[in-house]
Structure formats: C-alpha cells, structure tokens
Amino acid sequence: MSATQALTPPPSSIRSAKQRDSIRSWPLADRVAYLLCWIVGIGLCLMAAAIVLFMLVKGVSYLRPSLLIEHPSASQNQAASGGFLDPIEGTLILTAIGIAIAAPLGVGLAVWMSEYQRPAWLARLVESGIEMIAGAPSVLLAMFGLALFARPALAFLSQTSAGGSVFGRSFLTAGAMMSLLALPLVVASTREALLQVPAHVREASYALGKTKATTIRKVLLPSVRPSIANGVTLGVGRIVGDTAIVVILLGATIRLEGAGGAPLLSTLRGTGGTLTSYVLFNSPAGEGNAHEKAYAAAFVLLLMVLLLNVIVMRLNSSRAGTGQSLGASSRWRVMTGALPWIR
C-alpha cells in the first residue's frame, strides 16, 4: 500500500478502471453465495431491529411508572392491579448474592489458573471443569441445588417447615447456584487479562523484593481491574436473564415472602420472584394471565440487559485507552463473553 502511495497517481483513465474484483466475473456458485451472505447479514440486522422495536412498542404501551413502585397484588384480575416492585427487588437481591459469591471465587480461581497452575494435572482438570460448568444447562444446576439444599445440614439457608422437612428454596440457595452461572464468565475474563500482563511487570515486582502473593494483590489485580469488571458485568447479565433457577430454586412466588425472624435474614431465607419468573407467571405459560404486565416486565428486563451491555462497552473502550489493548480476536472473545479458552 505504501509503495503505491509513493508513486505519482496514474492517469485518470486508468484510475477510473475498476481496481476491485468485480462480482460479474465470478462463477455462478460464488455469486449466489456472496448474495446469500448479504441477505443473511441484512436479515440478521433486520431481525434484531424487529425484536427490539417490537418489545419497545409493547413495553412503552404497557409500562407505567406506577408499575415500578407498586407491589404485586394477589387478586384475580392481575392485569389491572398491582405492579412489579417485588420482582425488581428480587432481581436485585439475587444478582447481588450471586455476584458476591462469584466475583471473589472467580478472581481467586483465575489467579490460581494463571499464576500458580500446580500440579499440572490439576490445572488441566480445573480448566475442563470450568468449561463444563459454563456449558451446564441452568435447569441442571437448579435440580442439583434443589437436592443439595434440601439436606438438614444446610437448613439454615432456607426455611424449615413444621413437619421437619427443609424447604430448600430461598434467595440464598438460588444465589449460590446463580454464582455458578456467573463464575465461568468472571474466571475467563480475568484469566485472559492476567495472561496478557507482560512478564516484565511481574519480574520487576519480584526484583524489588515483593513476594508472589503481594505482587498479585498489589500489582496484577489492580491492573486487570477493568477485565474483572467486564467479567462481573457479563456475569450479572447472565444472572439477570436466567429463569430456570428462579422458578425451581426460589419458590417463584410473586411477592417476597420472608421466612420470619431478623428482617434482612428473613428476606434472604425466604422465597420470592424475579422479573424473569414474573414474566413467566403472567404469560400464557403461567397462571397470572396478564400479558400486559408480562410485556411491561419484559421491557424493563430488556432495558436492564441493554444497560449492562453499555457498561461492558464502556469498560472495553476505557481499557483500550489505558494501553491494555487487545487484538481483534480477543476483543470479540472478551466482548461477547464467549469461550475464551478456545485458542
């Protein structure tokens, strides 16, 4: 490219000749494939636009600000009464618990996988293990949680009924399983970034006499903070959007039902619902039979996801600004939270 720029431009008659490879000269099969690519590409954009616009129209027509601050009412006419304050609270509480567990565990795991990795067979196993958790359906995790938390030893996490059986469904138990959903995303994002920190940074720290643990705590982790935030945001997105664990492990009641006792603990050990289970409840697949509310709640959910995406984009652009630049392929990988261990 630079070589041609150094020469004087050719006469206009030659310059007007087509430089690029014209599709008219291609064999039919190639032309059809090219056209298909365009059709599919434009189709994808159109479909995305259609989904967003449809939800926008329905959401705006059914969402009233009062819905956001009213509690759901237990009346027969769900469509005309009550709001979804409780489901919103439920989403926030559940996400907070899930991330509170997943973030430290994920960062710790990522640190171990990139800095220590001993014994080697354990490192390989753990890597496959995280991949397996990432690929596990949330229904499976929910069923596991149900069986696990019904044991009397873990009864403090939920309610125990008068008959002696442990209910096993509460914000704490559902939050624990949600953390498994977010864990691979936090691990992947942090690990990717840690591996990109150049060796000389670590070596400089050791040369100054710092121990490995201090290096990790004071040098490496602060430098990969944007990636940790990125992973955490992706994890939050996944938690917010999950329904199966909520329906199975949270009791899926439309209001927050406390377990009795100290106020905060009562809510955490009690059952409730989130926006996702509320949408399911009011759709034709649940008993609420109020599709207007379902649309409104789904719209709020979509806005939350959009907000999280914007945050991720901001974090990535700020990361590029601080010199921790990624190659194009890594950008795609990390931005979409897809499996980064596919190298």
Place this chain on the structure above:
Amino acid sequence: MLKSLLSGRTFRDLLGDGAPAAERRTELALRTLAVGVLVVILGIAIVVFSKAWPSFSHNGLSWFGSGGDVDTQFEAMINGPRDPANYVYHFKAWPLIWATILTSGLAVIFGMVISILAAVFVVELAPARVKRAIDPTIRLLAGVPSVVYGLIGILAIAPWVEHNFISQQRKRSVEYVVQLTGANLSVAVLILTVMIVPIMVAIIAGALESVPRSWTEGSAALGVNRWRTTWRVSLRTVRPAIVAAAVLATARALGEAIMLAMVAGSRGFSPNPLDGTTFLFEPVRPLAATIVHYVEDLNVVPVEHTLYAMAAVLLVSCALLSLAGWAAKQPMKRYGIRT
C-alpha cells in the same frame, strides 16, 4: 497425590524454596478453591445420578424407548399410590428424547449455516458503518433473556403461525392423535435458531478476524476471488472455532428449558416425519422443558426421580458433547491450525 495436593512443598519459584508461610498459605487457599470447583462438579454428578437411579432401575433400558403418552404416564405417577412399596415408575421417554433431538438438531443445522454466512458478512463484506452497528447488536441479542424470546414467541409468533398455517383441514388430518395449535415444532426451531445464532456469529467472526492477513492476501494475489478466498482459506482455517461454536450452540439448545416450555406445545408428543408438512406443526416438548413443566409436582416421589433421570440424561449429553467437540478438533491439530 493427596500429599502433593495438600502440601505447599511443590512451590518452586523465583523466590526459591523456604518461601514465607504466607506464600504457602496463599497457594494452598487458592488451590483449595480450584479443588472446590472439581468437588462441585463431582457433587452435581453424584447427586443427580443418585436421585435418578430409581427411575432407571425400575424401567431399565426401556426408559429410552417409546410406548404410550408421556403426559398420561406422569398423570399416573401423580395420581398413583403414595406408599413407597407401590410407587408407579413406568416411563418411556422416547417422545421427549426425539423432541430434543429434533429441536436442537434442526436449530443447530440452520444456525450453523446462517451464522457462517452472517460471520462472513460481518467480517468481510459489511461496510464499516454497518459493522460498527452490528457489534453491539449481536452482543445485545446474545444477552436477551430466554423468557423474553418465549414471550414474543407465544404471544406474537404462535398466534400468527396458527392463523396462517394451521387450517381446519390440517387439524383434521391428525385429529385422532393430537391437537394442533400455534405452539409447535416450527416456532420452537425458529426461536431456538434465533437464540443460538448470535453466540455462533460472535465466535466465528472473532476467529475469522484472527486469520493471518498474509494468507488471505496470498490467495488474492493468486487471482482467487474474494468469496472463494474466504471459503477456501479463512473458513477452513477457522474450522476449530466453527466446531467450538457448534458445540456451544448445541449445549445451549439442549439446555434451553424456559423458552421451549412456553412455546413448544403442552403435550409431550413425538412428531412424525411421515405426516408431511404437518410434521412441522405438531407440538413437541424437549427434555429440559418437561423438567420445568413438571417441577411443581416434585414432591411426588416417582415424579422427582423421573425428573432427575431426565436431568441425568441432559448431563451425560452435555458431557458427551464436549468430548465430541474436543475429538473433532484433534484432526485439525495435524495441519498446525491453532485449536
């Protein structure tokens, strides 16, 4: 092995042996975390299989066979006797397994074709402005919760399909076996494809962008047109990523419970390809969706064991899927393609 697992004595580093106790404690703590992950996975397998065992042991291999209507069998369990000696365990899951194979298989096949074309479009053919708009769009689509897709499906797409494609004549042709509604196989496959395409496009596009430019430029220098370069050089190079995308998408499709529970129909029916086009409009209910559908009856013990049996089948298929993906990428290592 246990000793090496627990002790910090394998710690060899620039700092040499005799590292301070804090160092060893840190490594031990983090290693325990790592072992904890493995313990969790082992725990999942043990718990699910131990709860699933009674259903398998009562039915044997015929659990996977066909015969009878799945919902009637569940009803027999729910309304059956409540004393342990007489639990009704009879269950034949083939309609559910066939439904899972159909929905996931069709969705992944359509999804792969669409994603490869779309990824090529995004990376090679799209104008710069369109490309800048597509990045966040694909990320948004990948993040839309499945319950929103299910809502759109059941409130907008299913009635449209019912209105336009399910005529009385079509209903009559299968009326002795099943009732046709808008919630059927075609809507399920359509929405499932829409759900898995963004993930696949993201992975394949990411891999396409990392194909060395010298390879594509060399091909263009030899006079190969742009499409053929992409097809013969870039896409061949990213075959491991395509395999990985397919594995990931299949895993997502297998595990998709909520959207399919809302959209795919209320009976666990086994669609019959011999019905011609009506085959596309018959209700289906895959395994994961059935688990969600019957989870409120979990306190009935036979139902609980049957649902865990289905979860066990899901677990095994996801594990086999990862294994298949790993195996599919092995031959590609021969050609020096980064896997």
Place this chain on the structure above:
Amino acid sequence: MRRPTRTLTVSLIAALALAAPAAAGARALLIDGSTSVFPLMTQLAAAYHKATKAPTPKINQGTSDVGVSDVAAGRVDIGDVSRNPEEGDPKGLVFTKIARDGVCMITNPKNPISNLNQQTVQAIFTGDVREWSEVPGAKISGPIDLVDRIASSGTQAAFQDIFLGESLKISPSAEAEESNGLVQNKVKTDENAIGFVSFAFTSGVNPVGYQGIPCTLQNAKSGQYQGVRNFWMVTKGAPKGPAKKFIEWIVSSKNATARKIINSEWIAVH
C-alpha cells in the same frame, strides 16, 4: 488488612448466629393451591384483614394437588383444594369444607350450544367424537379443539368425577392449560374450542347447560345443576393458631361478611 478481616469475620458469625433461631413473629398465613379457589380466597383474605386486623394471608396458586402436598410438607399453613379428598393424598390431613362451586363447560360465543347431555359430553371429552358436525346443537363445523387442565388440577379431577364418571378419562390429545383463566382465554379466542372452568371464569364465553339445566349460579344453588363440587381448606392435623382463627372466621355461621362474599359467585354451606 487485619482489622477489616476480623471485623468482617465477627459480623459474619453474628449474622449467622441471628439466622439460627427463627423467631415466630406475627407472620402472615401462607396459603396456596387451587386456581379455582383463588378468587374466593383472595376476597376472603382481604375481608379478614379488614375485619380482624390480622396480617392479610398470602395466597398463591398452583393447583389443588400442589396445595395438598405443600401443606403436607409444611411449606404452607393452609392448602386450597377444589376436589374431594382422594386416597392418594398424604395421611394426616384435615379437610374443612368452606363452599361449593359450579363447574361449567364453556364454548366460544360463535358456537353458543345451549345444552349437552351426558352421553354427548362423555363422547366429546374422551375423544370419541372429533367433529362439531356430529354434535347436536353445535352452530359451527370443524374439528373439536378440546381444552383440558394439567394433571394436578382439582377442577379436572372434579370434572372427571362428575361428568365422566369413574372409568372414563379425558382424551390425552387435549391441550392442557395451567389455570382456569387460561382455559377461559383459549376458548374465547378459538371458535372450535370447548373446555370446563369454575363458575367464576365464565365471562366472555358461552356456558353450556348439562342434562337440560343451564349452568347458572341459581341452578347450582338450588341443586338442579349437577356439576357442583366442594371447596376445601386443608391443614395438617386439626387447624391450629392463626390458621384456626382464619378458618373459623370463614365457616362461622354468624359471619355475614364471609357468607356474602361466598354467595356472590359460589354456594355457601354454612
């Protein structure tokens, strides 16, 4: 880093210590179960709160079987059930009758059948008859779209008992809906549909008479309409404490408020 860690540990232990004993405060009653009883129970709960200032009982749905098993497992205080006790029910439960309710068959307003006899009803719902043209009194032609309820529904159990008898079962190819409201929706939008709902859900659809008697509240109260079943409130053992107060408030013969609510769309028995 030592002091913050210590504070964190201490507060965590304190929090867990708080979790251990579950104080029995003035907790609201937890009720779930039948979707048919739900409209009645929500009204009764609101009236109870207004009359006695006790916390409003919290009511969820689920279907009758869910109510029975939840109360047997102790997850709720009271279960709502809209079918009679069955032999498959867990032991030790006490059923208290609170009302009676009519079950109507419904069709789309475009198909206003006024009456069906027992034979036709059985033929339609077991799947022997699949076309509207074979049904006397039908105003449309086309295949019959049967709408059923899911297996755990008490309304379905009551319908099978009353209209189909011991030996016949609803055709397995029927579409199964989660609640009364959804059956009502389906029949409202599909002109070939026929289903059955609790009497409170018959607005906007055509209720079909049975054996020559129209399905109205009056006929149900007088006993002429046969399709009537019981509403029960189920407790584990005899009702105790707040549950006992609530149930006694409902069934008390001196309670005019409760009787008025019940008589609006159901049949009072006390």
